[in-house]
Amino acid sequence: MARKRKGRDIAGWLVVDKPAGITSTMVVNKVRWCFDAKKAGHAGTLDPAATGVLAIALGEATKTVPFITEALKAYRFTVQLGQATNTDDAEGEVTASSDLRPEDAAIKAALGAFVGDIMQVPPKFSAVKIDGERAYKLARDGEDVEIAARPLWVEELLMIDRPSADQVTLEMTCGKGGYVRSIARDLGTALGCYGHVVTLRRMWSGPFEVDSGLSLEQIDALARTPELDAHLQPLEIGLDELPKLSCTAEAAAKLRNGNPAMVVTSNAEYGDECWAALDGRAVAVGIYKAGELHPNRVFAAPVLSPAPSAEDP
Numbered sequence: 001m002a003r004k005r006k007g008r009d010i011a012g013w014l015v016v017d018k019p020a021g022i023t024s025t026m027v028v029n030k031v032r033w034c035f036d037a038k039k040a041g042h043a044g045t046l047d048p049a050a051t052g053v054l055a056i057a058l059g060e061a062t063k064t065v066p067f068i069t070e071a072l073k074a075y076r077f078t079v080q081l082g083q084a085t086n087t088d089d090a091e092g093e094v095t096a097s098s099d100l101r102p103e104d105a106a107i108k109a110a111l112g113a114f115v116g117d118i119m120q121v122p123p124k125f126s127a128v129k130i131d132g133e134r135a136y137k138l139a140r141d142g143e144d145v146e147i148a149a150r151p152l153w154v155e156e157l158l159m160i161d162r163p164s165a166d167q168v169t170l171e172m173t174c175g176k177g178g179y180v181r182s183i184a185r186d187l188g189t190a191l192g193c194y195g196h197v198v199t200l201r202r203m204w205s206g207p208f209e210v211d212s213g214l215s216l217e218q219i220d221a222l223a224r225t226p227e228l229d230a231h232l233q234p235l236e237i238g239l240d241e242l243p244k245l246s247c248t249a250e251a252a253a254k255l256r257n258g259n260p261a262m263v264v265t266s267n268a269e270y271g272d273e274c275w276a277a278l279d280g281r282a283v284a285v286g287i288y289k290a291g292e293l294h295p296n297r298v299f300a301a302p303v304l305s306p307a308p309s310a311e312d313p
Contacts, residue, residue: 007038011059012232017213018046018054030216031056034223043068044205045127049091052202053210057238060299064238071206071241072155074173077197079184081166084194087125088181100193101165110190111157114183119149123181152178167198207237236282243268245276245293247283255284256301260292
């Protein structure tokens with residue numbers, strides 16, 4: 001018999017302003033403990049050195065993670081010109097250098113090649129899998145890692161500051177799977193001067209903005225209290241990009257059992273992926289066909305669980 005997972009049945013999203021020096025997984029584990037939640041996950045990894053929006057899903061909200069992962073994201077980052085590193089950031093070893101420092105006009109002109117549908121090679125020190133192994137593990141073992149280029153949609157890439165001749169600060173809005181470190185590396189190559197990332201901050205991810213994020217210190221101070229629960233955003237925010245349908249209680253019961261049911265809509269078309277709601281709460285995600293939603297992902301009925309005491313183990 002499988003062991004029952006401990007914790008509360010609590011659902012929703014928490015926006016964390018991730019600090020540098022900690023992995024995304026460590027943040028998830030910390031948040032899960034602070035809420036005493038049964039289940040938690042994040043919508044898009046940030047490198048340990050990166051800061052900013054890390055959206056944490058709790059409970060049933062984890063079923064909406066793919067929709068946030070697919071959403072656009074925005075990053076602000078500073079590129080160190082004149083040096084390439086083996087990790088494409090400041091954590092790595094310098095592998096090449098140049099005395100060339102391009103003018104602002106040259107940098108702005110070069111940015112256009114990185115906008116739109118582009119092909120991008122992830123960093124050698126990344127979580128990309130090669131023959132079942134993580135690229136960073138192979139690179140650490142000294143293997144010559146060859147990673148295939150991957151498509152990426154870049155909505156916008158702008159130069160916003162030039163702190164010094166050696167550095168340039170950029171803002172990028174992009175789709176799923178983008179590596180800022182690769183942008184810095186490839187921009188440096190295009191400019192003929194090399195480059196790597198020295199600071200990186202995710203400003204927003206889908207509907208979640210850094211200004212609404214809590215620091216780990218704030219989360220820890222409110223651990224296992226109703227005050228921390230109050231910072232949770234509803235799981236439905238993870239479905240904002242999908243057409244919304246409404247349904248009756250009878251239809252909701254059918255949908256939660258995985259069966260098609262009648263729904264009401266004003267903006268969905270045949271074949272659209274949509275979500276159904278009862279009294280504003282998510283019931284299911286599925287495909288809309290001729291007045292019915294055919295569910296492929298269902299949400300349990302809301303359960304109210306009181307916050308545990310901060311002294312609870």
